[in-house]
Amino acid sequence: xxxxxxxLLLIAVIALSGVxxxxxxxxxYSCPNAESVIQSAVSTELDKNLKLAAGLIRMQFHDCFVEGxxxxxxxxxxxxxxxxxxxxxxxxxxxxxxxxxxRWEVQGGRKDGFQSSSAKAEADIPPPEFDASQLIDSFxxxxxxxxxxxxxxxxxxxxxxxxSKIVGRLYNFNDQxxxxxxxxxxxxxxxxxxxxxxxxxxxxxxxxxxxxxGTFDSDYYQVLKQKKGLFTSDQxxxxxxxxxxxxxxxxxxGRFQKKFGExxxxxxxxGVKSGSQGExxxxxxxINY
Numbered sequence: 001x002x003x004x005x006x007x008l009l010l011i012a013v014i015a016l017s018g019v020x021x022x023x024x025x026x027x028x029y030s031c032p033n034a035e036s037v038i039q040s041a042v043s044t045e046l047d048k049n050l051k052l053a054a055g056l057i058r059m060q061f062h063d064c065f066v067e068g069x070x071x072x073x074x075x076x077x078x079x080x081x082x083x084x085x086x087x088x089x090x091x092x093x094x095x096x097x098x099x100x101x102x103r104w105e106v107q108g109g110r111k112d113g114f115q116s117s118s119a120k121a122e123a124d125i126p127p128p129e130f131d132a133s134q135l136i137d138s139f140x141x142x143x144x145x146x147x148x149x150x151x152x153x154x155x156x157x158x159x160x161x162x163x164s165k166i167v168g169r170l171y172n173f174n175d176q177x178x179x180x181x182x183x184x185x186x187x188x189x190x191x192x193x194x195x196x197x198x199x200x201x202x203x204x205x206x207x208x209x210x211x212x213x214g215t216f217d218s219d220y221y222q223v224l225k226q227k228k229g230l231f232t233s234d235q236x237x238x239x240x241x242x243x244x245x246x247x248x249x250x251x252x253x254g255r256f257q258k259k260f261g262e263x264x265x266x267x268x269x270x271g272v273k274s275g276s277q278g279e280x281x282x283x284x285x286x287i288n289y
Contacts, residue, residue, distance in 0.1 A: 022110060022269055054158040060267065061152065062087055065142065066124045068271015070113030070278055076285045077116065084121035088202075111278025114287050128165050128231035132240035135233060142270045150237055150246040151263040154256055157220035159208040161230055163195035166206070169232065171197045182235050184227040206230065218256035221247050
């Protein structure tokens with residue numbers, strides 16, 4: 001991701017920092033143009049490369065799951081979160097709107113954190129291999145429900161993944177199956193053409209939503225019903241009895257759009273720092289001192 005876009009994202013994080021609790025329209029009086037400035041800047045960058053939109057949505061999730069929503073993913077340094085392998089190619093709301101998706105009110109009032117650890121990112125962010133039980137537990141530890149987990153997974157409707165993330169499902173899956181049997185056979189063959197065996201290619205990308213990959217909509221859940229979930233952590237949502245009903249209900253696009261905004265607000269409240277727990281950074285990519 002380019003330095004200019006990084007700085008714009010950091011500006012967005014700063015604009016949402018404050019000294020009190022979270023609330024809507026936090027900067028209505030002190031900085032009334034904050035959200036419009038951020039929206040304009042993000043829109044300008046996405047007009048140059050719309051593929052960055054999915055990464056922006058992903059950024060909120062990756063930040064909030066490590067040390068809470070405190071901008072720790074943005075800090076520079078050799079062992080910070082941005083250097084964790086799980087954050088490779090990492091680039092929220094304004095991106096979603098740009099992709100014809102939901103709009104919700106972003107609350108302000110959080111402070112920026114002091115620490116950022118690549119090791120902690122690797123330990124805390126759910127990997128593509130997680131099953132439903134692991135996902136449920138991971139989200140529950142952050143105060144998020146199973147239903148919210150399924151809703152937030154819907155952000156994969158505009159995501160892409162490189163071959164290295166999926167070859168394990170395509171070749172030598174386990175002692176019983178060469179290819180993961182939960183994948184639709186025809187889809188598996190297509191993926192094998194895109195990702196040859198033993199390539200572990202990190203430059204070839206495949207879409208996570210095979211129906212409308214460039215639009216933020218509920219088709220992601222239709223993909224799961226068709227057994228075309230790209231990751232184990234995707235397909236498990238339709239396989240597991242605890243989450244299947246939610247997947248089916250979210251195939252209604254209007255319901256998904258509404259619930260996604262609500263879930264993103266809940267995500268943005270995870271581990272919010274206040275008082276001496278954090279600061280308002282003067283320079284987005286480093287702590288003040």
